[in-house]
Amino acid sequence: MAVKFDLRAETEAVETIIKNSIRWAMTKDKEMLFRCFANDSSLFWFSPENSGTISGFEQFRELVEGVFMNPAFKAVGSDFKDLKINISRSGDCAWWSCYLDDFNEWNGKPSNWENVRWTGVLEKIKGEWKIRQMHFSHPLEYMQAKIT
Numbered sequence: 001m002a003v004k005f006d007l008r009a010e011t012e013a014v015e016t017i018i019k020n021s022i023r024w025a026m027t028k029d030k031e032m033l034f035r036c037f038a039n040d041s042s043l044f045w046f047s048p049e050n051s052g053t054i055s056g057f058e059q060f061r062e063l064v065e066g067v068f069m070n071p072a073f074k075a076v077g078s079d080f081k082d083l084k085i086n087i088s089r090s091g092d093c094a095w096w097s098c099y100l101d102d103f104n105e106w107n108g109k110p111s112n113w114e115n116v117r118w119t120g121v122l123e124k125i126k127g128e129w130k131i132r133q134m135h136f137s138h139p140l141e142y143m144q145a146k147i148t
Contacts, residue, residue, distance in 0.1 A: 040056075045136070
């Protein structure tokens with residue numbers, strides 16, 4: 001059964017969470033970042049590198065503290081191309097896909113993710129959208145270019 005809700009407002013709220021989960025790094029606002037995610041053991045995402053795969057909020061917090069809060073890391077900018085957001089008929093689940101350009105530096109050298117495929121799922125918990133699951137991947141063409 002469909003529930004009545006303002007689809008436009010909910011879509012805008014979801015978009016804000018998605019973008020804040022990347023853009024927080026411009027100011028290193030950890031509180032903004034942590035508000036974007038489910039704060040429990042169910043949080044999960046696949047990274048393009050297996051070493052970056054996260055399972056649970058505590059592992060996520062360790063990554064943030066160890067990598068993104070390191071002074072060697074500097075966020076430069078981001079772009080969310082072809083962002084598509086869907087919301088369930090019940091209004092408590094959403095999912096997205098886009099191509100992410102995430103521009104960063106590590107010790108002053110570029111450390112960018114460009115044209116990374118990014119998908120994810122959010123749940124509305126106590127009236128707030130939270131990311132539960134994400135998947136980042138590179139297209140096959142990218143991987144082939146790296147080995148030739």
